[in-house]
Amino acid sequence: MELILMLNFGFLEDPADILIFFGRFHPLVVHLPIGFLILAAIAQFASRWPKFQPIQPFLHYLWALGSFSAFLAVLFGYLLSLSGDYDTDTLFWHQWSGIMVLALSLACYLVFKKQGKNAQFVKWSLVVLVAITITYTGHLGGNLTHGQTYLLEYAPNPIRGMAGLPPKKEPRPKVTVLDSADIYLDLVQPMMDGKCVSCHNPGKKKGDLLLTSYSELMKGGENGEVVVVGDAGASELFRRITLPENHDDFMPSEGKRPLTDEEVDIIEFWITAGAFPKGYVTKLDSKKEITETVYTYLGLDKNSIFNQTVDPPNTTLIDSLTDNGFIINRLMRDNYFLDANFSLSERKIARTDLDLLLNLKEQLVWLDLSHSGVTDEHLQKLGQLENLVKLNLSGNVISDNGIQHLSKLAHLESLNLYDTKVSEGLIDLLPKLSRLKSIYLWKTHIGDTLAVRLQEEYKNLTIIYKRETYK
Ligand code: HEC
Known part of the structure; x- marks a missing residue:
């Protein structure tokens, strides 16, 4: 040779x-x-x-x-x-x-x-x-x-x-609630599997480094340990993924798809927090540094309601609601989700109307009851429309007591409380509406101080209060 x-x-x-x-x-x-x-x-x-x-x-x-x-x-x-x-x-x-x-x-x-x-x-x-x-x-x-x-x-x-191999790894169940997300098992290892193990596996051990399991990762490569517990800046692994992409040492090499900014942030948090082999993100992240990122990274912010299929609504029911002054529309071509609007009716809403609506509980995702004479008492029934994504209650005489009935609306993304008597009761309600993205609060009994305080606490929530939002 x-x-x-x-x-x-x-x-x-x-x-x-x-x-x-x-x-x-x-x-x-x-x-x-x-x-x-x-x-x-x-x-x-x-x-x-x-x-x-x-x-x-x-x-x-x-x-x-x-x-x-x-x-x-x-x-x-x-x-x-x-x-x-x-x-x-x-x-x-x-x-x-x-x-x-x-x-x-x-x-x-x-x-x-x-x-x-x-x-x-x-x-x-x-x-x-x-x-x-x-x-x-x-x-x-x-x-x-x-x-x-x-x-x-x-x-x-x-x-x-x-063949002397351990039983197959049970796949981790998909994370559906933030509290069950494990920092290493659900986040770091899947990133390694997706973007690093093609070169760092037992058959192709580049840099003498295996990234197939926690213990191998912590063992390090040809130049020793690649993770320094508690110190991302001193960790070779972190250095490699944060270099400019055209740097010789950048990982993954050979122009393979790099980690996203979110992924890099999660790895940084993991190393800084102690590079544990397991542990719930929400427990480790007491200062809420990474929780939001993890939430969107795992797709938990996406409303799963629209992935479900619902049965066609009963047509006589739709007819009676229309006769009572509701305008009802289908929202999508290939599914039966509905939008109901009572705001143009000249009548005030009655309990019996709400009973009819409850029969559409499965299909109803948008509901406009603005200026419809809704009272605190009505809200108890409305609170059972658990598939609601958008709810407009503006211009009704409703107050803090009434809105507590909305706490079960787990899919709610938009809530319009403009021109109502709502005030500090929101402090109790908001933590329960985990998918809420926007809330309309102008002309309520909420003052500037409370609005600013809520905005500071719920960074991802758009609060429409004054001329501008506090985003
Ligand atoms: C296309 C193949 C390839 C991919 C994909 C890849 N690496 Fe590497 N990696 C290498 C090669 C080759 C080396 C050895 C040469 C060097 O040190 O740059 C190496 C070395 C390393 C080292 C240094 C080990 C030591 O002890 O010197 C680290 C850390 C590392 N890789 C991390 C990663 C991480 C993290 C990923 C996923 C984001 C990744 N690699 C993806 C090819 C790859």
């Missing part, structure tokens, strides 16, 4: 590149010896039947093709190994069993070329050995490219057990 290295590839900056360039054909070329040699072995057995006897004089050509392509595979494989990207143990065995395949197939060529009848046992042992070695070599080759765990990753647990 030194000889090749010494040849002057004048047109290339780095002569080793051309070798690895050829080396990368190895995964393509290896399929040739596999095909030829398996075919040769089968044909060799078949030729024992009288029917296939006529192919016998040609069999040694198959062995010749097999050994020649095995030679190419070995050569290109060697060139590829020069890149140093592979697990050295597996590589050692893969390389030598590949060379064995070459030697055995050459031997087959030689013994079958001579049509002599002698030494049958030796001949057939050679054929069987070629078949076994080629399977073994191929398997190791697969492990090198895909990682040791690739083949049995999806195997049933009893089979994994026989």
Whole structure:
């Protein structure tokens, strides 16, 4: 090989590149010896039947093709190994069993070329050995490219057990409430799985670093630990993901999809908080530094109500509501969610109207009851319309006591209380409306001080109060 290295590839900056360039054909070329040699072995057995006897004089050509392509595979494989990207143990065995395949197939060529009848046992042992070695070599080759765990990753647990592997990892259930989000298990490890383990796994251990589990990550890489507990700034892992993207040390390398700003912030928080193997975000984050980010990162802010399918509403019910002064519209083409509006009716709303509405509880997501004569007492029924996303109660005589009935509206995103008597009662209500995005509070009994205080506490809530919002 030194000889090749010494040849002057004048047109290339780095002569080793051309070798690895050829080396990368190895995964393509290896399929040739596999095909030829398996075919040769089968044909060799078949030729024992009288029917296939006529192919016998040609069999040694198959062995010749097999050994020649095995030679190419070995050569290109060697060139590829020069890149140093592979697990050295597996590589050692893969390389030598590949060379064995070459030697055995050459031997087959030689013994079958001579049509002599002698030494049958030796001949057939050679054929069987070629078949076994080629399977073994191929398997190791697969492990090198895909990682040791690739083949049995999806195997049933009893089979994994026989191979000495631990049972399959149970996938983490999808996080649906913020309080159950685990900083490492639900956030950090999935980021590693998605963006880092393709190069940092047991088969392809770049920088001698595994990012497949907490303990491996904490063990570090060729230059020691990559996470300094409590100090993100001093952690190599954090440095690598925050460098400019074109920096040589930037991770993930080779232009792979980088971590997002949110992901980087979450990792920073995780390291600073103590780089624990598990722990709930909401417990660790007493100062609320990262909770909001995690909330949106996990998609918990998206209203899941519209992903549900609801049944078509009862048409007689719709008719009676329309007769009573409601305007009812369907909101989407492929679902039966409804928008109901009573604000244009000349009547005041009555309890019986609300009873009718309750029968539409499943479909009703937008409701406009502005200037409709709604009272605190009515709110108790309204509070049961639990799929409401938007509710307009402006211009009604309702107060703090009444609005507490709205606390079960878990999907509510917009609440209009403009021109009502609402005041400090909001302090109790707001924490319960976890999806609320905007609230209209002008012309209520809420003063400037309270409005500012609420805005400081609920940073992601748009409070429409004076001319401008406090965003
Ligand atoms: C395309 C392959 C690739 C991907 C994807 C990748 N890395 Fe790397 N990583 C490497 C290579 C190659 C090295 C060794 C060379 C070096 O130190 O830059 C390395 C080295 C490192 C090191 C230094 C280890 C040591 O001890 O020196 C850290 C830390 C690291 N990677 C973290 C990450 C993180 C975090 C991700 C995911 C965001 C990631 N890597 C994704 C290829 C990759």
